[in-house]
Amino acid sequence: MVDWNLAVATATRLVRPGPEVSRDEARAVVAELRRHARASEEHVRGFTGLATDAVHDTPVLVVDRPGWIRANVAGFRELLKPLLGRMEERRGTTPGGAVLGAVGGKVTGVEVGMLLSFLSSRVLGQYETFAPASRELPAGSPGGGRLLLVAPNIVHVERELDVEPHDFRLWVCLHEETHRTQFTAVPWLRDHLEGEIQSFLEQTDVDPTTVLERLREAAQSLAGGRPEGEAENGGRSLVELVQTPAQREILARLTAVMSLLEGHADFVMDGVGPAVVPTVGEIREKFQQRRAKGASRLDLALRRLLGLDAKLRQYQDGERFVRAVVEQCGMDGFNRVWTSPNTLPTKAEIAKPADWIARVHRRPEA
Numbered sequence: 001m002v003d004w005n006l007a008v009a010t011a012t013r014l015v016r017p018g019p020e021v022s023r024d025e026a027r028a029v030v031a032e033l034r035r036h037a038r039a040s041e042e043h044v045r046g047f048t049g050l051a052t053d054a055v056h057d058t059p060v061l062v063v064d065r066p067g068w069i070r071a072n073v074a075g076f077r078e079l080l081k082p083l084l085g086r087m088e089e090r091r092g093t094t095p096g097g098a099v100l101g102a103v104g105g106k107v108t109g110v111e112v113g114m115l116l117s118f119l120s121s122r123v124l125g126q127y128e129t130f131a132p133a134s135r136e137l138p139a140g141s142p143g144g145g146r147l148l149l150v151a152p153n154i155v156h157v158e159r160e161l162d163v164e165p166h167d168f169r170l171w172v173c174l175h176e177e178t179h180r181t182q183f184t185a186v187p188w189l190r191d192h193l194e195g196e197i198q199s200f201l202e203q204t205d206v207d208p209t210t211v212l213e214r215l216r217e218a219a220q221s222l223a224g225g226r227p228e229g230e231a232e233n234g235g236r237s238l239v240e241l242v243q244t245p246a247q248r249e250i251l252a253r254l255t256a257v258m259s260l261l262e263g264h265a266d267f268v269m270d271g272v273g274p275a276v277v278p279t280v281g282e283i284r285e286k287f288q289q290r291r292a293k294g295a296s297r298l299d300l301a302l303r304r305l306l307g308l309d310a311k312l313r314q315y316q317d318g319e320r321f322v323r324a325v326v327e328q329c330g331m332d333g334f335n336r337v338w339t340s341p342n343t344l345p346t347k348a349e350i351a352k353p354a355d356w357i358a359r360v361h362r363r364p365e366a
Helices: 004-014 024-050 065-092 096-118 151-161 163-185 188-203 208-222 245-276 280-293 295-306 306-337 345-351 354-360
Strands: 061-063 125-126 148-149
Touching: 004 065, 004 151, 024 061, 024 148, 024 151, 024 163, 024 245, 024 306, 061 065, 065 096, 065 125, 065 148, 065 188, 065 345, 125 163, 148 163, 151 163, 151 188, 151 280, 151 345, 163 280, 163 306, 188 245, 245 306, 245 345, 280 306, 306 345, 306 354
Parallel strands: 061 148
Antiparallel strands: 125 148
8 A cells, every 4th residue: 555665765865965064073973962862861860750771772873864764664664554454455355456556555655755755854853652673773672662863954953053063962862862761761651652543543434535535625625725615624734634523532632642742852851951051042042933934935835734833833832731730730740640641631731731730630539
């Protein structure tokens, strides 16, 4: 259903070249990112109170843009395996399904490759939660993940913002290390997140005709050519436009979790920052301005199409939630969020932290 090899080939062919650096400078950047990643472990654990020994079993990989692409294709294959398996079975019962599948797999492979090419120049780092074993990249512990730092993108942004490189690199590592600590210190979190994603995928209608029809309607809406009466779809991402009602409920829960994780990482990087990143104030101000304005009109359009503007809101909403709870309950009180899936905030509670505090910290007699 998806030609993954073609996806990798397409993405690596279309990916933009990184910033110009000498061989010695590139080696120095890689070495420094590795040092900062190791130093961030202690900083993050000391600030958050989330202690874990498992973090040392998950590798830190400093990659270029093609390396990031290969790693994410491997993750997609693992995560989408159940859904694509069902679609393969459905195709086998459809007349001409094998021929359509072969053609469709190549088309989808090209589309996935184009998407990954676009994203590969924008990601600074990533904790790859669902990393499979791989010959090309060192694997994490069974069922674990790995931390990716995309060196050329980090260099590009630090130059664009004109900030102190050593401070910026440590600042980025603090954010990504927080994600690694979240998943290694909270054993149930990975399985919970994967379960929600699989539930979302299980609700997907695997009939190819229906899927194509939804995509056609979504494309019309996003292009401004939606039928009369469907104006309420304006501004929604492609993912949102092809959802079923059940998927919207699951997505609301996933949005709340991702807002928590991203907001917590932003809160930690800024909380630790003043003690170890002297120019953190300047970095945060310039980086927020960069997040808000985007690079171009095309970039803003693609953000909306892919739902990346929603991800930017997750950083902001989640950080406000974490800050409000820590101010009222302290870090130990906030850390009750990691007790079980039942103590995770809902999407509504992300917007109203007081409601989460009342629910999770209520008195026993209430």
